[in-house]
Amino acid sequence: MIIVMKKSAAEQDIETVIQDVEARGLKANVIRGTERTVIAAVGEERIAGITALESAPGVDEVMSVLAPYKMASREWKDEQSVVRAGSLIVGNGHIGVIAGPCSVESEEQLVASAQAVKNAGASALRGGAFKPRTSPYSFQGMKEEGLKLLAAAREETGLAIVTEVVSPDDVELVSEYADVLQIGARNMQNYRLLEAVGKSPRAVLLKRGPSATIDEWLLAAEYILDGGNLDVMLCERGIRTFESHTRFTLPLATVAYAQERTHLPVVIDPSHGTGHTSLVPSMARASIAAGADGLIIEVHPDPGKALSDGYQSLNFEQFEETMAGCRKIANAVERKLGSE
């Protein structure tokens, strides 16, 4: 931790900071610059309240040196983690492809989708049964009935099931049916929910919140890892920026950056990341070229009639073409795509 003193800081202010740093069990190194004094505090800096030093007299700024997360870091585990859940393999050369409708709407819709995405080479089926919706007037999902349809679709196709869980109370129920629990972007910092999935035996797909920094996202993953569940996949689905022609801004530099810092695999969601059907195929290809460990894509038999997210869903033919394009890129980077 680096504590930068104001130019106007009194000697007494510097003394007080040193004492405070040492009282917290860190060692204080004082560096007197030409313009300012800097105190480098050495030791475990992930301590409750230490950033409060910023409010001490004479202090200008407090800068962290260590990453705030531990178990999620490459320093804790050097080799990349591979997550396996039924037919889905993510990491270490396997690009998992999770596809299916935003919401489970009916048996017919789901089964048709499952067959279509399987035929096109997907390795898992997505579908929402519990839907977190921005408006109370929007379709809220089929709930347990939806979970049963998902399980039936697995029965029929062999595809692993990825579905969202929105409340700690539902974790047990959803874990009975699903292979992977998805934590949605809006729940990335719902800590009770993170704690609950941390105790589940199912793998977790943790979406990045639209305004979360990568450190905050990895700290959310840390809650799950710390709870004992090591099967965590990160999912970048776009951040909120001033751009309005896309629903969110999909920063693919996340892939290489996160892979430098964490051993957890990184999945990309080009559907939410762009918000427009026509932009999904090129961003899916780009994700693979960037080195992503997986894709999650919304596919619907008839997007114009979808009860949610139709504007960003692919129909079956579009998904097949997208997979064909992705397969060429995956070959070029010598990785396996989906069910290959």
Add this chain to the structure above:
Amino acid sequence: MIIVMKKSAAEQDIETVIQDVEARGLKANVIRGTERTVIAAVGEERIAGITALESAPGVDEVMSVLAPYKMASREWKDEQSVVRAGSLIVGNGHIGVIAGPCSVESEEQLVASAQAVKNAGASALRGGAFKPRTSPYSFQGMKEEGLKLLAAAREETGLAIVTEVVSPDDVELVSEYADVLQIGARNMQNYRLLEAVGKSPRAVLLKRGPSATIDEWLLAAEYILDGGNLDVMLCERGIRTFESHTRFTLPLATVAYAQERTHLPVVIDPSHGTGHTSLVPSMARASIAAGADGLIIEVHPDPGKALSDGYQSLNFEQFEETMAGCRKIANAVERKLGSE
């Protein structure tokens, strides 16, 4: 709802959109421009799936005309709502002032804070017992013990209690002790939690998520109103932008804009909104000049030793001065501040 067709749209595409619009119970008005055709769909546009029209052939863009929320709108209720909870009055000329520590840390800390903020003119006491913390390694709050201390502080000072609730399961417990339930920024779209507080008899302070649009925020309020709880205060606490010298960017234009659209009172949080003690007083004054209905401010006996948010907390003397400055502004705009 305005549906803008592509210049290249075929007559058949236009026909299909018209049929789709009418099948959803809206009336389609077709306007043929010099460059493009536009279809204005008249009727209740808050219908599941209607935005999916964007994926139909020939459609370029779908633009909403109506606000997506209803009960939160000025059109539903024209006069401003006033929220009363014990000693706290917010709205209609009363600027409620909620002050106190980020976290309840001990009886001594809390009682001292309660007395100090009361003496300075605050109308309610804040203090976190259940803390949603970014890192699993940070202080997580005193939980029910903290709630008991808050209730004891109310006993002693008469101040209403404002405290956060982070899980639907805790709503009943927290409602027993608190006068106002706070929904934190990270839980603004935790819909289960919104539904739960919608059924509570306590007033609710709904913080804006750091990347939520105002429409999304009012839709979150709509979940609570729709649940039957009409005592909702909105709280602007800053949004995430590229600015890094402040923790968040506090957009005070929210006050006038929200007041045009909604009858719900608007409270400003200059502590989280700036993230630095030294910036709080001027932004508190500015909030009142902008027309805010309330303030929520972090105050701690010794910010440098706080277990959370010390860098943005005021000490007692700073809070007293801040209140003095705010009082002058409140007088200038002919409104009552805090316990006045």
Add this chain to the structure above:
Amino acid sequence: MIIVMKKSAAEQDIETVIQDVEARGLKANVIRGTERTVIAAVGEERIAGITALESAPGVDEVMSVLAPYKMASREWKDEQSVVRAGSLIVGNGHIGVIAGPCSVESEEQLVASAQAVKNAGASALRGGAFKPRTSPYSFQGMKEEGLKLLAAAREETGLAIVTEVVSPDDVELVSEYADVLQIGARNMQNYRLLEAVGKSPRAVLLKRGPSATIDEWLLAAEYILDGGNLDVMLCERGIRTFESHTRFTLPLATVAYAQERTHLPVVIDPSHGTGHTSLVPSMARASIAAGADGLIIEVHPDPGKALSDGYQSLNFEQFEETMAGCRKIANAVERKLGSE
């Protein structure tokens, strides 16, 4: 400058960085932490190319300790600067009020505006003769003819003239007519233009670019100061964020933050900062409560007919009311507003 090494950095990497730091004339202090090594480089860190150290083997991050600007800093000049230009005084208790139309459109429009803003208490007249317009199809301004009308309006009202200059070649011409040269937000980093106004005898109003950090803005000011012109006013006019209900997001925390760092006065533009007429009055009041040293506001005889920026302009009556509201706030904070 703090250089944070990777955990995996070899001893040789550390050595190389130390040599590089010392070769650049700085002193290297090596601090060996429990997890990482940090090198604190003491001395003048504003040196060409030093951030390139980040690309050296074993280096994780390079963090600056010193502000990158000098002459703009409080450390270079402690007392606040006051800018005087004709009837306009900005700083040190004087809140300068610059008002008038976005563009000079005709003699009639300008003279009426000048009289109206003078009567309402403004201390200077704004009006654009050279207009930087987003679209080549928009009105581009009356150019020198507009400057002449501005000078005539000064003749008649005694108000100082503030007008934009968009090209280094025009600085001399505009300086003949104007009292204050405005650098628009889109030209904040047009360094040739900054150099040119740095040599002008006229005061400068430097607008913040919509995505400029405060450091970048102060560095732009530094170009002007470094050129010999010390009469620089900063103007915050809003930044670009995900908010779309306002044209830009106006971060009033800029006032207190900038005033801590720089001696230059800070003017707020609530017209561009909000982009909607109805939001201007409350943000003008809030700016003064926040401690702003000046305001710049768009006023037009008939905003609905304005050739530019009509949606954010006040008519004369609205401006008069806005000034009345601002005057009460200025009294409350014991400062003089406009021509007082």
Add this chain to the structure above:
Amino acid sequence: MIIVMKKSAAEQDIETVIQDVEARGLKANVIRGTERTVIAAVGEERIAGITALESAPGVDEVMSVLAPYKMASREWKDEQSVVRAGSLIVGNGHIGVIAGPCSVESEEQLVASAQAVKNAGASALRGGAFKPRTSPYSFQGMKEEGLKLLAAAREETGLAIVTEVVSPDDVELVSEYADVLQIGARNMQNYRLLEAVGKSPRAVLLKRGPSATIDEWLLAAEYILDGGNLDVMLCERGIRTFESHTRFTLPLATVAYAQERTHLPVVIDPSHGTGHTSLVPSMARASIAAGADGLIIEVHPDPGKALSDGYQSLNFEQFEETMAGCRKIANAVERKLGSE
């Protein structure tokens, strides 16, 4: 143009808007909804001042239907434009690769760079002679001497020269030496400069401003096209967002989105777009998979010693590897890379 009236709008307000719309030569279609009235104005909506309607009584919002640019649109020219400048071909299956140092620093540095990037397969050499620098204390470039070195490097290698021009006065000089004039991100809305390059016989690479919308960027291109210069390449180099682990956020969805709207080719700059050497190769590959028409990459013989942008430059070996990776992706998407 769609004009949404407030629910509270009087019949007279609607009448006034209709008259205003018709006075501007558009036809007004009035659509009376269940909650609000909407007026669809048909005709050429790119008219000075029309957005001022928003300030008229009873008007809530004004929404554009037509894109604000013309010559840059696919509707003006359907087939993709190909830009050719010496050895550089961009568009229509040819992925142009522009590489070289941020600044021209010396003959030795430039010649070595030119040879290296040529050998690795680049099709043009970049190098800054006039440098727009954030700080007046940074290296400002070698100016005309730098241009001469660039021309000499072309002599020796046959590579086309891409270099920045920062002032209208320099356009003629730079055009004598360079094949492509680069407009930097900070000058994207320097309209005098855009007008000047619009009259140059050289091709133009127009960088997107870090907070410019795509519409604003295409309007900047429109200035150049409107001036008579049709050889315009767009260059996405990242936008400013809350992300701080990358220097800018590189939104690759720009590629497909822009290609839908404009015929101008789109070049990606992964160097500025990420700001870190280690992230450049994966984003270069991703750009090609996304369908980019070109790349511009910073390459330096010894990035740790570069006078500018060293932290994001590749050394020769890294560039060669990056090109090898890109070539595989280009083959997969059946396009030619660089000098192929």
